[in-house]
Amino acid sequence: MKFYIGVTDDDWFHFLAQHQPDEVNFWRPRDKSDFKVIQEGAPFLFKLHSPNNYIVGGGFFVRHLFLPLSLTWDAFGIKNGAATYDGFRQSIMKFREGEGLNPTIGSTILTEPFFFDRKDWIPIPKNWSKNIVKGKSYSTEESIGANVWDQVQERLGDLDRREGELVINEPGVQYGKMIEIRSRIGQSAFRAMVTDAYKYRCAITKEKTLPVLEAAHIKPYSNSGPNLTKNGLLLRSDMHILFDKGYMTVTDDHRVEVSQRIREEYENGKEYYAYHGKQLQNLPEHNLDQPSADYLQWHQQEIYLG
Template sequence: MKAWVGVTDWSWYEFLANQPRLEEVNFWQPGGSRAFTTIGPGELFLFKLRRPHDVIAGGGFFAHSALLPLGLAWESFGTGNGAASLADMKRLIDRYRSSEGTSDPNYTIGCVVLVQPFFLPRSRWIPAPPDWKPNIVQGKTYDLTTEPGLSIFEQVRDALTAPSGEPSWPVLLRDLPADPRERYGEPVLVRPRLGQGTFRVLVTDAYDRKCALSSEKVLPVLEAAHIRPYVDEGPHRVDNGILLRSDLHILFDRGYLTVTPGHRVEVSRRIHEEFDNGREYHALHGQDLRLPHRQECHPSREFLSWHNDNVYRG
């Protein structure tokens, strides 16, 4: 069981620390050359502020890593990117990309998606680990079952507990084990609760960035559709999502098309009856949905049945 202590930009941290409780944040990496694979989903990612602070000041739980165009990262996470606007976000990242030499304003960045983020008050900031070296540029991995990782974990738990003994982040502390050694051999600390942005990125990558019906690959027009909408108690889970071209997403949400529990596409005759058109859409009727490679990412039969019964207009 591991944690990553990541070197953190002060402006990014300060902006997010002053926001109301956040579901998710994007710990962006300016280079955009490779995905972050050092820790797995549910493992702890801690924010180590640069000098002169030189402390651990918060963290979150790793959910996913992706390489995304700057604009899509902003659309997915908004102010969860640590800036008030896309322009501010770009200015912040450009400070680290001055030597990249790209003229593309929508350049690719690395996105490390963290859920259940927490930002500690100054009085509870944690000193940098004793073995931390000043020349560490990105971060360092720690085993939480041995020193000094175990002490880091214990300090984080203590920092999340109010002086009264009550947890400052009750949901977070409920999920964390009292001792990470109790979960030795288990792959995660917590089961990440996904937010809307994380859901979008996970579904996009699960479907290899192609529409599940049309195989369209132009990212700006691809959207992660909830099978059972979030407002109707549908969760932000990959198996409750399908990647669709924007027009197909609209038709799916409005009940003009659906996907059966057997992953077969059905298109309602109402498209033709109401709009006297729709040949392109009716051509999709009866085709098989293009499924993600990973079985656990396939659309849930339960959610598909719900959509068939409650949304599809037949």
């Protein structure tokens, strides 16, 4: 198994350790390259800046995205490691001065974060170079990586027993399976991934004004709908409301259906009926991110007021 040790800011770590969120955004203000070092679900560990040369916690890798600063805050809020938007923005803009009001930053989304007490901090590997600025990957197939991961697992076991919350899969043949993260992706990650997959445009109208775009669950989270992109649609806020209330749905072949109930109940809806029978105008490029027929059928049968 391959895992990553990323260098992080002390204030970011201590703030999040205090709040104990269910997911975090490990952001980088100048990041412009894809993060392809580890696979989805692999551990991503936190190492503080020198002289605090210790591994102090970590999480499990969900996705690496490039998001506008405003969306990053709207999606993750204090999970970015800052108490306010102004404080978060200042942390970014001191590196991006003169680059506009809403620059795009790199966001490494992690789920199931864990934070070690000071007494449990792990010394950095012996081959860690002082020249490393961002981070370094290791493998449990090699002795140094195996030693680090063994220490992490030991502390995770202590956290599990102490808090009764953190659940790690049963060990595999050697160093343990990677965590099954698909069912644990949080609401913040869901919003960010759906918005990115739809390239900041409403699936129905192609509206691109970011503040009015919302990530809608096809099968609601309250009905055991997962936080997966294939269970999501990026919709303009009014479309989102109609979709959630059953006045609108999407067929298996991605056509919009608008219920007659809008006209019957409100004597209105001319704008919305104009979309009836039309193909969705915007879909994710990757098939795996496109709306799942299973979730669409559930919405048609359980929510739609046709």
